[in-house]
Amino acid sequence: MLRVEGLVAGYGLIRALNGVSLAVGEGEFVAVIGPNGAGKTTLMRSLMGLLKSEAGAVEFAGRAIAGWPSEAIVELGMALVPEGRHVFQPLTVRDNLQLGGYLRLKRGDRRAVADDLARVFALFPRLEERAGQLAGSLSGGEQQMLAIGRALMAKPKLLLLDEPSMGLAPIIVAEIFRTFARLREAGTTILISEQNARMALNSADRAYVLESGEVVKAAPAAALLRDPAVMAAYLGR
Numbered sequence: 001m002l003r004v005e006g007l008v009a010g011y012g013l014i015r016a017l018n019g020v021s022l023a024v025g026e027g028e029f030v031a032v033i034g035p036n037g038a039g040k041t042t043l044m045r046s047l048m049g050l051l052k053s054e055a056g057a058v059e060f061a062g063r064a065i066a067g068w069p070s071e072a073i074v075e076l077g078m079a080l081v082p083e084g085r086h087v088f089q090p091l092t093v094r095d096n097l098q099l100g101g102y103l104r105l106k107r108g109d110r111r112a113v114a115d116d117l118a119r120v121f122a123l124f125p126r127l128e129e130r131a132g133q134l135a136g137s138l139s140g141g142e143q144q145m146l147a148i149g150r151a152l153m154a155k156p157k158l159l160l161l162d163e164p165s166m167g168l169a170p171i172i173v174a175e176i177f178r179t180f181a182r183l184r185e186a187g188t189t190i191l192i193s194e195q196n197a198r199m200a201l202n203s204a205d206r207a208y209v210l211e212s213g214e215v216v217k218a219a220p221a222a223a224l225l226r227d228p229a230v231m232a233a234y235l236g237r
Helices: 040-047 070-076 091-101 102-106 108-125 125-129 139-154 170-185 198-205 223-225 228-234
Strands: 002-010 014-024 029-033 055-060 076-080 158-162 188-193 204-210 216-219
Touching: 002 040, 014 040, 014 102, 014 216, 029 198, 040 055, 040 076, 040 158, 040 188, 070 076, 070 102, 076 139, 076 204, 091 102, 102 108, 102 204, 108 125, 108 139, 108 170, 125 139, 139 158, 139 198, 158 223, 170 188, 170 198, 188 198, 198 223, 204 223, 216 223, 223 228
Parallel strands: 029 188, 029 204, 076 158, 158 188
Antiparallel strands: 002 014, 002 055, 204 216
C-alpha cells in the first residue's frame, strides 16, 4: 500500500531524514520507533505532503505522491493524527469531526459522513457525550481521541499516527492502543511513530528503528522486542 524509497527531507540546512526507505502492506500495523529528534515527525509530515522532500520516492495506493498537496493525499486515502493533536480548540467536538470529513461533504457524501460520525461516537463514547463542548475544554486524552476521530472521518485507507501517547497518562495510553487494535481488526492499515517503544512493538506486526534520520533496523516487532540493542536503548532493559 505504501512504499518509501530513499526519502530525504529537512528544514533549511538541517537534514532530518537521510535516505529513509520503508513499506507498509495493506492491513498491516507498522511502527517506527526511535529517540526524540530521530526524524519520526519529519517522516510523517513528508508522507502527508506537509513538508516537501528533497529526494526519494513515495508511492501510495499505486500512485507516486511525492510533491502532491496534502488535500490530494487525503482524497487518495491517507490521513494523519499529528503530534500534539492540534484540534481546533474554539470549535465544538462535533464541528472538529465534521471538518475531518470536509472533502467527502464537499463531494456530497452527507449520508456516509453521518454514518461515520456515528461510528466514531461508538468508538469513543466520551466524544458523543461531549459533542457540543468546545474542543479546548477537553482533557488531553479526550483531545487525542478527537484527533483520531477527526482523521477517521476522512475514511482513510492508511492511518498515520504521530506520537499518539505523548503527554498522556498510562491508563489513557492503554485505552488508545486498544482502540488501534480494534481499528486494525476492522481493516484499517496503520503506520505509527512512537517513543513508547514497548507499547508500539507489542501492537505492531513489523517495525523500523529510526536514528539520526536513518533506518538502522527493520524486523518483525516481536523480534525487535527480543533484540538486545533495542532492549537496552528503548525498553529499559
